Amino acid sequence: MKMCSKDFSTRLRANYNKSIEIYEGRLISKLLELFLAYEEDSNVKLVIMKGNGRAFCSGGDVAAVVHDINRGNWKIGAKFFWEEYILNYVMATYSKPQVSILNGIVMGGGAGASVHGRFRIATENSVFAMPETALGLFPDVGASYCLSRLPGFFGEYVGLTGARLDGAEMLACGLATHFVPSARLSSLEAALHKLDSSDPAIISAVIDEYSLQPYLKDKSTYHRLDTINRCFSRRTIEEILSALEREAVKSADDWISSTIQSLQKASPTSLKISLRSIREGRVQGVGQCLIREYRMVCHVVRGEVSKDFVEGCRAILLDKDKNPKWEPSRLDQLNDSMIDRYFSRVDDEEWEDLKFPARSSYTASALAKL
Amino acid sequence: MGSPSPADQVSRRAQVLAGHLRGLQTSTEPSLSPSPCLQYSPPELASPPPDFNLSDMRKLMDGHNLQDRDWLFGLMIQSKLFNPRVAGGRVFVSPDYSQSMEQQREMTMKRIHYLLDCGVFQEWLTGRGPEVEMRKFALHEVIGMYDHSLAVKLGVHYFLWGGAIQFFGTKRHHDKWLRDTENYVIKGCFAMTELGHGSNVRGIETVTTYDSKTGEFVINSPCESAQKYWIGGAANHATHTIVFSQLNINGKSEGVHAFIAQIRDTDGNICPNVRVADCGHKIGLNGVDNGRIWFDNVRIPRENLLNSVADVSPDGQYLSAIKDPDQRFAAFLAPLTSGRVTIASSAVYSSKMSLAIAIRYSLTRRAFSLTPNQPEVLLLDYPSHQRRLLPLLAKTYAMSFAANYLKMIYVKRTPESNKTIHVVSSAFKAILTWHNMRTLQECREACGGQGLKTENRIGHMKGEYDVQSTFEGDNNVLMQQVSKALLAEYIAVQKRNRPFKGLGLEHLNKSCPDVPSQLTSSTLRSSQFQTDIFCLRERDLLIRFAAEISQLQAQGLSREYALLQSYQLAEDLGRAFSDRAILQTFLDAEAAVSSGPLKVNIGNFLL
Numbered sequence: 001m002k003m004c005s006k007d008f009s010t011r012l013r014a015n016y017n018k019s020i021e022i023y024e025g026r027l028i029s030k031l032l033e034l035f036l037a038y039e040e041d042s043n044v045k046l047v048i049m050k051g052n053g054r055a056f057c058s059g060g061d062v063a064a065v066v067h068d069i070n071r072g073n074w075k076i077g078a079k080f081f082w083e084e085y086i087l088n089y090v091m092a093t094y095s096k097p098q099v100s101i102l103n104g105i106v107m108g109g110g111a112g113a114s115v116h117g118r119f120r121i122a123t124e125n126s127v128f129a130m131p132e133t134a135l136g137l138f139p140d141v142g143a144s145y146c147l148s149r150l151p152g153f154f155g156e157y158v159g160l161t162g163a164r165l166d167g168a169e170m171l172a173c174g175l176a177t178h179f180v181p182s183a184r185l186s187s188l189e190a191a192l193h194k195l196d197s198s199d200p201a202i203i204s205a206v207i208d209e210y211s212l213q214p215y216l217k218d219k220s221t222y223h224r225l226d227t228i229n230r231c232f233s234r235r236t237i238e239e240i241l242s243a244l245e246r247e248a249v250k251s252a253d254d255w256i257s258s259t260i261q262s263l264q265k266a267s268p269t270s271l272k273i274s275l276r277s278i279r280e281g282r283v284q285g286v287g288q289c290l291i292r293e294y295r296m297v298c299h300v301v302r303g304e305v306s307k308d309f310v311e312g313c314r315a316i317l318l319d320k321d322k323n324p325k326w327e328p329s330r331l332d333q334l335n336d337s338m339i340d341r342y343f344s345r346v347d348d349e350e351w352e353d354l355k356f357p358a359r360s361s362y363t364a365s366a367l368a369k370l
Numbered sequence: 371m372g373s374p375s376p377a378d379q380v381s382r383r384a385q386v387l388a389g390h391l392r393g394l395q396t397s398t399e400p401s402l403s404p405s406p407c408l409q410y411s412p413p414e415l416a417s418p419p420p421d422f423n424l425s426d427m428r429k430l431m432d433g434h435n436l437q438d439r440d441w442l443f444g445l446m447i448q449s450k451l452f453n454p455r456v457a458g459g460r461v462f463v464s465p466d467y468s469q470s471m472e473q474q475r476e477m478t479m480k481r482i483h484y485l486l487d488c489g490v491f492q493e494w495l496t497g498r499g500p501e502v503e504m505r506k507f508a509l510h511e512v513i514g515m516y517d518h519s520l521a522v523k524l525g526v527h528y529f530l531w532g533g534a535i536q537f538f539g540t541k542r543h544h545d546k547w548l549r550d551t552e553n554y555v556i557k558g559c560f561a562m563t564e565l566g567h568g569s570n571v572r573g574i575e576t577v578t579t580y581d582s583k584t585g586e587f588v589i590n591s592p593c594e595s596a597q598k599y600w601i602g603g604a605a606n607h608a609t610h611t612i613v614f615s616q617l618n619i620n621g622k623s624e625g626v627h628a629f630i631a632q633i634r635d636t637d638g639n640i641c642p643n644v645r646v647a648d649c650g651h652k653i654g655l656n657g658v659d660n661g662r663i664w665f666d667n668v669r670i671p672r673e674n675l676l677n678s679v680a681d682v683s684p685d686g687q688y689l690s691a692i693k694d695p696d697q698r699f700a701a702f703l704a705p706l707t708s709g710r711v712t713i714a715s716s717a718v719y720s721s722k723m724s725l726a727i728a729i730r731y732s733l734t735r736r737a738f739s740l741t742p743n744q745p746e747v748l749l750l751d752y753p754s755h756q757r758r759l760l761p762l763l764a765k766t767y768a769m770s771f772a773a774n775y776l777k778m779i780y781v782k783r784t785p786e787s788n789k790t791i792h793v794v795s796s797a798f799k800a801i802l803t804w805h806n807m808r809t810l811q812e813c814r815e816a817c818g819g820q821g822l823k824t825e826n827r828i829g830h831m832k833g834e835y836d837v838q839s840t841f842e843g844d845n846n847v848l849m850q851q852v853s854k855a856l857l858a859e860y861i862a863v864q865k866r867n868r869p870f871k872g873l874g875l876e877h878l879n880k881s882c883p884d885v886p887s888q889l890t891s892s893t894l895r896s897s898q899f900q901t902d903i904f905c906l907r908e909r910d911l912l913i914r915f916a917a918e919i920s921q922l923q924a925q926g927l928s929r930e931y932a933l934l935q936s937y938q939l940a941e942d943l944g945r946a947f948s949d950r951a952i953l954q955t956f957l958d959a960e961a962a963v964s965s966g967p968l969k970v971n972i973g974n975f976l977l
Contacts, residue, residue: 149461152448233448233488235441279440282447288424353423362414368459370414
C-alpha cells in the first residue's frame with residue numbers, strides 16, 4: 001500500500017535526532033509501528049509530522065483500493081482502512097503531543113493523519129479539504145468526530161461540499177491550532193527540536209512565538225456562518241438543498257450557487273451517509289466514530305448498495321473525465337433501508353468490528369475524546 | 371547591604387510586567403498545571419470494553435427515530451442559546467438554573483423559537499399517522515433530556531392545547547387553529563385545573579352559559595375556588611387557552627365541555643374581562659410560567675365550543691350523539707392519553723440519566739481500603755452499593771421497554787383499543803414516575819456531597835420531576851382507577867360468562883400456574899417461572915379485591931364506600947397489574963433480540 005508516495009514523505013523526528021524517511025511501502029503500518037514505539041520510548045518527547053514539497057498529504061491511495069476491488073479483493077481494501085483508522089485512534093489518544101506542520105495540501109487521509117494530534121500548524125500555503133463525497137466515499141478517518149465539533153454546522157458544510165479552506169479559515173474554525181508563516185517554519189522546527197518537554201503548555205508557548213493572527217479574506221466562507229448554519233442545520237440533504245435554493249433566490253451569490261453545484265455533483269449515496277455519519281459522530285466519542293466509519297467503508301468497498309466509489313475514482317482519479325455516473329443517481333432513489341445498510345455489521349463470517357489496541361495510559365485530553 | 375535604589379526598583383517592576391506581557395518563559399521549567407488525582411481512574415480505563423456493541427444497545431433502548439434524535443441533539447449542542455460549557459475538554463450543555471425565574475422563562479421561549487426556526491416542530495399538528503407521532507415523541511424526549519421546563523412548556527402548547535384542538539375540535543377548528551399553533555403564531559395553554567378541583571375534573575366550578583341573542587358563550591368564574599390554577603404558559607406568554615367549564619343550557623347542566631378563549635392580544639396585553647396572576651416561584655420547572663386565570667363573563671363566539679362530542683345549535687339547543695353523560699365524559703377525555711404517554715417516557719429518561727451519572731461516579735470514586743496499604747475500594751465494588759443501584763438499573767431497563775410499548779399501542783390506537791390504552795397508560799404513568807423519584811433520591815445519595823451540586827444534575831432533577839406524580843392525574847388516583855377498571859372487567863367476565871380479553875388478563879382464562887415446591891436457581895431464572903409468579907400475584911389480588919367489594923356490598927355498603935374501604939387491596943392490585951404488564955414488555959423485547967452478546971446482557975437484567 002502506498003500512501004500518496006509522490007508528494008508526501010513522513011519525517012518523524014525523535015528527540016535523539018534520527019530521522020526516518022519513508023517514501024513508499026506499507027507507510028501506514030510503519031507509521032503505526034513507529035507511533036506505538038515512540039509512546040513507550042522515554043527519550044521521545046513529541047512527534048512532528050510534516051510533508052515534503054507542495055503537500056502535507058493529499059490523501060490515501062484510494063486508486064489502489066479501487067484496483068483491488070476491481071480484482072474482487074474488497075478485503076484487502078478494507079484492511080488498508082482498518083490500519084488507517086487504528087492509526088487515527090492511536091493519534092487521537094496519544095500520550096505525547098503530536099505537532100503537524102500543514103504547509104500545503106491537507107486532504108482526506110492527510111487530514112486524518114493530523115487533525116487528531118494536539119497541535120496543527122497552518123500556513124499561508126495550507127489548503128484543507130475533505131473531498132470524499134465527490135469520489136463516492138465519505139469523510140472518514142475520524143472526520144465524523146472532528147467535523148461535527150466545528151462551530152455551528154460548518155462541519156456539515158465542509159464534509160458534504162468538499163469545500164477548500166485556507167490557513168486562516170482552518171485557524172478560525174479550529175481545524176488548526178496555530179498559524180505560522182512558512183518563512184518561519186524552519187526556525188520553529190529548530191526551536192521544537194531543542195525542547196526537552198512533553199508539556200503541551202510549553203510546546204504551545206514555543207509555537208506561539210512564531211505564530212501570527214492571520215486575517216480572513218473578505219470573501220471567506222467563514223464570514224457566512226449564519227447562512228451556513230441556517231442551511232446545513234436542516235434535517236436531510238433534500239432540506240439542506242431547499243434551504244440553499246431559498247437563499248439563492250434572496251441573493252444572487254456565487255458562493256451559494258457553487259455550494260449547490262458541489263452538492264449536486266456529489267454522489268447522492270455519499271451525501272446521505274456522510275450527513276448521518278457527522279450527525280451521529282457529534283454525540284459519540286472518537287473510538288465509536290471510527291468503529292462506525294469502518295463499518296461504512298467496508299460497505300462502500302463491497303459495493304452492495306452502490307458502486308459509486310469505484311465510479312468516482314474512475315472519473316476523478318483515473319480517466320479524469322470528471323463526469324461520474326452515479327448509481328443511484330438521485331437522492332429520492334435512496335430509501336432508509338439502503339442507508340441503514342452502511343451502518344450495520346457486514347454479513348461475512350470473517351468480518352469483525354474495528355478493534356483498538358489496548359492503551360497503557362490515557363492523558364486527560366485523550367480521555368475527553370472517548 | 372542597602373535597599374535597592376528607586377531606579378533598580380523601577381527596572382525590576384518593568385521587568386516583571388514585561389514578563390507578564392510576553393507570556394510564559396520558554397524554559398524547561400514545568401508550568402503550573404494541575405496534576406491528575408492519584409486516586410482517580412476513569413471508568414473507560416478501569417474496565418474492559420463491553421462485549422456488546424454500544425450502538426446496537428442504544429438502538430434497542432431508544433427504539434425509534436435515532437437519526438431525528440441525533441439531529442436534535444446536534445441543534446442544541448451547536449447553539450450558544452443552550453448554554454454550552456467546556457469542562458475537561460468536553461462540551462456540556464445545560465440550562466443555567468441559577469438564573470432568576472423571569473430569566474429562565476425568557477430563555478425557554480428563546481430556545482423554543484430557535485428550534486421552531488430549525489424546523490423541529492414541522493408536522494407536529496398538521497401531520498398525521500403513526501410515523502409522525504413517533505417522531506414527535508422522540509424529539510420531545512430529547513428536549514426533555516436537556517431541560518424538563520422546555521419539554522413541559524412545549525407539551526402544554528403542542529400536546530395539550532394542540533391536542534385539544536385536534537381531538538376535541540372538528541374540521542373548522544383544525545382549519546382555523548392547527549397551522550397557526552404549529553408555527554407559534556398563537557401561543558396556547560390548557561385551563562382545566564382550578565384552585566378547588568384538580569383530580570375531580572367533573573367537579574370544576576367555571577360556568578359557561580349561552581346567549582342565543584348574540585350567538586356567544588359566556589364564561590364565568592363564580593367564586594375564588596373556580597379560578598384556573600397552575601396553567602402553564604398563562605402567566606407570561608399564552609395568547610389563547612382551552613377552557614374547561616360546566617355548560618349550562620336552558621337551566622340544565624350538561625357537564626364539562628371545552629372552549630377556546632383568547633386571553634392576550636398580539637401585543638401581549640391581557641384581554642378585557644380576563645384576569646391573570648402568576649403562580650410564583652416553584653421548587654422546580656421555573657422555566658414554565660404557570661398562571662392563574664379568572665373569567666369575568668368573557669364572551670366567545672359559539673364556534674369556539676370544541677364540538678367533537680357535543681354541540682350547541684345557534685338557537686341554543688344542546689345536541690349530543692352520546693346520551694349518557696358518563697360515557698360522554700369518558701369519550702371526551704380519552705384523547706388526553708398522549709400526555710400520560712410522554713410523561714411516562716420522560717420519567718424513564720430521567721431515571722436513565724441519573725443512573726448513568728451515579729453509576730459512573732461509583733466506578734471512579736473510592737472509599738476505604740480493605741487491607742492496609744492497598745488503594746481504597748471503588749464504590750461499585752461494594753456489594754451494598756451494587757444492591758442500591760443495580761436493581762434500579764434493571765427496573766429502568768424494563769420500564770424503558772414498557773414506555774416504548776406504550777408509545778407503540780398509542781400511535782396504533784383504534785376505538786376498540788382505547789380502553790386498554792387508558793388503563794395501561796394510567797398504570798405506567800404512575801409506576802414509572804414513582805420509580806423515577808425513588809431512583810433520583812437513591813442516585814443523589816449514592817453521589818454523596820457531589821449530588822448536591824446543581825451542575826451534577828441529579829439533585830436538581832428531584833425538584834424538576836417531582837410534579838410528574840401529580841400532573842396529568844395524581845398517581846394514587848390513577849392506580850385506583852386502574853383497579854376499578856380491572857374489577858369492572860372481572861365482574862363483566864363473571865356475569866356474561868365470557869373469557870378475559872384485553873389488558874393482558876388472558877392468563878386468567880387458564881388454570882392457576884403451578885409454583886414448584888423445590889425452587890432451584892435455574893427455576894428462579896426461567897422467564898416462565900417469573901411470568902407465572904407475577905400472574906399469580908395479579909390473579910390472587912384481583913379475586914380477593916372483587917371478593918372484598920362484594921362482601922362489603924352484601925353488608926349494606928354502597929359500591930363507592932366499599933371501594934373506599936378496600937383501598938389497600940386496590941393499591942396492591944394496581945401495582946401487581948402494572949408490574950406484570952411491564953415484565954411482559956421486557957420479556958417480549960428480549961425475545962425479539964437475535965442471539966448474541968446483546969441478548970445475553972439484556973437477559974442478565976431480567977434476573
